[in-house]
Amino acid sequence: MRRDLTPRTLALIVAAILAAGPFAPQWTVFLLTVALAKGLVVLGLMILLRCGLVSFGQALYYCIGAYAAGLLGLRYEVSGVFTLMLAGMLASGATAFVLGFLLARYRSIFFGLLSLAISMILYGLLVKTEALGSSDGFNLLPSTLAGFRPADAWVRYMVLAVAVVVAFVAALLVNRYLKTPLGRLAPAIKDNEIRVEYMGASARHAIHVKYVIAAALAGLGGALAATTVGHIDPEMAYWTTSGEFIFITILAGTGNVIAPFLGALIFGIIQSVAFDISPNTWQMVLGSSLLVVIVFLPNGLWSLFSRGKAS
Amino acid sequence: MNAFKKAVAAAVVAALVPAFAAAQEAPLKIGVVSFLSGAAAGPFGVPARNSAEIMFEMLNAGKVPAPYATKGFGGALLHMNLVDESGGTTTQVTEFRNMVQRDNVDMVIGYISSGSCLGIAPVAEELKKLTVFFDCGTPRIFEERGYKYVFRTAATATMDSVGAALYVRDLRKGKIKTIAGINQNYAWGQDSWSDFEASMKQLEPGVKVATSQMPKLFAGQYNAEISTVLAAKADVVHSSFWDGDLEALILQGGPRGLFKHRTVILTTGETAMYKLAGSIPDGVVIGARGPYGPYAPNNELNKWFSKTFQDRYGVPPNYAAYHMAQAILGTKAAWEKALAANGGKRPSQDQVIAAFEHLTFESPAGKVEMAIGAGHQAITETAYGVTRKVHGKMTVANVKRYPAEMVNPPDGVKAADWIASGFKKK
Incomplete structure (x- = not known):
């Protein structure tokens, strides 16, 4: 069996980012941190997509994670980054565990639309909640690391470092998970679910587990995005946010756990460049680039890296 | 070299x-x-x-x-x-x-x-x-x-709601017993209504809220809400609808007599008053979020x-x-x-x-x-007026201007507290 190079590649990338971070321009640091937060959500979507499920409502867990982090700050003045992220992850994971009993029974378009519907319910509820700022949302406390907040010039680097470490651990764990029997079941479920059942495995159980993992990752990403941006609002649960995650998933491809983060970063860069060069038509630039990827790299950007190895 | x-x-x-x-x-x-x-x-x-x-x-x-x-x-x-x-x-x-x-x-x-x-x-x-x-x-x-x-x-938006309340009070002095609202269910609509309601309760003690309708943003169809507002028989109807929603409200409410038998106040009505001049009857209170457009x-x-x-x-x-x-x-x-x-x-x-x-x-x-x-x-100061067509052209009449200090809280006082205190000057 070929050795898995992914952990080593990941470690190299993490080391490179941590080393280059202090010298990089501040705006790139922010762009990268947001990309890591979105990458975590997409990592979860990738797990689902490997068994053929597309969630059009992953923003639900992104938003739950963000609001869990925001509420901890608002009600209990908690500002530690790791505490907030843990809270976001647990809140989303627990919600997914309950909803999973319903959603794990559905496949294809029914799964997609049901998840979309649930995220829009959360959006509707949050918009009606005036105590949480309704559609305007509210600001988070300035984030701290173990009770400590560095000088303004270093805050961005601190958040980036935290994000990189968290994303690294998450990617390693998911990489490991994909190689366990339960993880390997995903392509089988996608190809022929009846055969999976005949083999004695429960597709519904496997999907339930994957759904909870994906939600926990989205919650983690949501909490990270919230502490990075400093403001949350119900639009985090809106279907366009879910659409953005699907967009990145398609852009990135499902070949490797590094792909979601790469996809999120490229998405961020394309969006920023598009905003800069064509403020009136940036959506067109974004759409065209996705079309180009779909036409020329049907398996996403990651196929650029995996093509050589496969042959 | x-x-x-x-x-x-x-x-x-x-x-x-x-x-x-x-x-x-x-x-x-x-x-x-x-x-x-x-x-x-x-x-x-x-x-x-x-x-x-x-x-x-x-x-x-x-x-x-x-x-x-x-x-x-x-x-x-x-x-x-x-x-x-x-x-x-x-x-x-x-x-x-x-x-x-x-x-x-x-x-x-x-x-x-x-x-x-x-x-x-x-x-x-x-x-x-x-x-x-x-x-x-x-x-x-x-x-x-x-x-x-x-x-x-x-x-801030507080000025729009306080100005609106002052204007309808001045327009129908002592005759306002009940108010109703139809606002979009998101921060702007909720804040506009709560400031208006609180201001009316200060200006006309004893005023009752007949109904507050909060349809979804961009719902497009407001016939159910219009029915409820009509049935509630309020003296004043407040709406902070804007753009497409505002046009929908005017077009759907107009034929049903929404604007005829009660004082309707549209706080952002200025953005639609020229476009829908034919559908807005005389006497609708129109706001422009300050002394802008026709009030400049x-x-x-x-x-x-x-x-x-x-x-x-x-x-x-x-x-x-x-x-x-x-x-x-x-x-x-x-x-x-x-x-x-x-x-x-x-x-x-x-x-x-x-x-x-x-x-x-x-x-x-x-x-x-x-x-x-x-x-x-x-x-800034603000102004409100009512629609009046002059030779088929839409204009505003009965314009009243309210000085800045009258419609904005003093420095350091939160808008909601200021309204609740009866618009107390510092």
Whole structure:
């Protein structure tokens, strides 16, 4: 069996980012941190997509994670980054565990639309909640690391470092998970679910587990995005946010756990460049680039890296 | 050796040229943010961008009437860095950082959505960049914390609701027993209604709320809500609907007599009054979120602004366009005040901020005072009137103006507390 190079590649990338971070321009640091937060959500979507499920409502867990982090700050003045992220992850994971009993029974378009519907319910509820700022949302406390907040010039680097470490651990764990029997079941479920059942495995159980993992990752990403941006609002649960995650998933491809983060970063860069060069038509630039990827790299950007190895 | 000397000479010249140009009068790079796509683009974002384009061009040409006749900001020409406000708060915060840290803008003027403003304000503070909000309405920004680098040159939405309550009270003195509302269920609609309701209860003690309808934003169909409001038989109906929703309400409510038997107040009605002139009967109370559009004073600045805008874009400027012009002129006034205080030398950002605090300046809508929010939040007078068609042309009649201090809270008092205290002056 070929050795898995992914952990080593990941470690190299993490080391490179941590080393280059202090010298990089501040705006790139922010762009990268947001990309890591979105990458975590997409990592979860990738797990689902490997068994053929597309969630059009992953923003639900992104938003739950963000609001869990925001509420901890608002009600209990908690500002530690790791505490907030843990809270976001647990809140989303627990919600997914309950909803999973319903959603794990559905496949294809029914799964997609049901998840979309649930995220829009959360959006509707949050918009009606005036105590949480309704559609305007509210600001988070300035984030701290173990009770400590560095000088303004270093805050961005601190958040980036935290994000990189968290994303690294998450990617390693998911990489490991994909190689366990339960993880390997995903392509089988996608190809022929009846055969999976005949083999004695429960597709519904496997999907339930994957759904909870994906939600926990989205919650983690949501909490990270919230502490990075400093403001949350119900639009985090809106279907366009879910659409953005699907967009990145398609852009990135499902070949490797590094792909979601790469996809999120490229998405961020394309969006920023598009905003800069064509403020009136940036959506067109974004759409065209996705079309180009779909036409020329049907398996996403990651196929650029995996093509050589496969042959 | 000769080649080496040439190279050195070229390098020296190359190094000096930009330095020399900078010593002349470097242009000011201003980030301008407004909705260019999405639902808010048509009614607010695009008129605001158009207004910014006119103002930048005319200021650079030195064609704006006194007191703004100098070119650009005190001679420094203006360069616009235009950004779309859509894409959500995360995108907006990212783009704000890009503007400040990548494109090195000297200041940012923008933001229509209150959500954007709440999200951007702490970032502006973190990056220490002068940021002027031109349109967003929520009073929360300067109520929740103080900012050094953030200013807002338009009054908050509180003014619209308090002004609306004062106007209907004056219009139907002593005859208001019940009020009803039909507002969109999101922050703007909720805040507009709660301020209006609280103000009415202060102005007419004993007034009852017949019904408060809160349909979903952009629902499009309001017949059920209109039925409920009609059945409730309220004396006054308040709505802060805007754009498509406002048009839908007028078109669906008109034939059912919504505007005939009760006083209906449309706080942003100005944006639809010309387009739907045929569907709005006489006697509907129309607001323009301040002394804008039909309520703008008849001064030189306004005559010039509304004519220039009308000539270029074929429509009169709406309040979003006025807000943008107001923000640009306010910043220019602050900049030039700082320039004068600095003995004619280009002022630093801190000097501009010092000049901006508690500044009073003229805009096409009259006097603007940066009076509250510790000198960072503007207050203006406001005006309301009722529709009246004169020879088939839509006009406003029975216009009443309310001075700034009467419709805005004093410095340091939260809007809701101020209304609850019976509009107590400090």
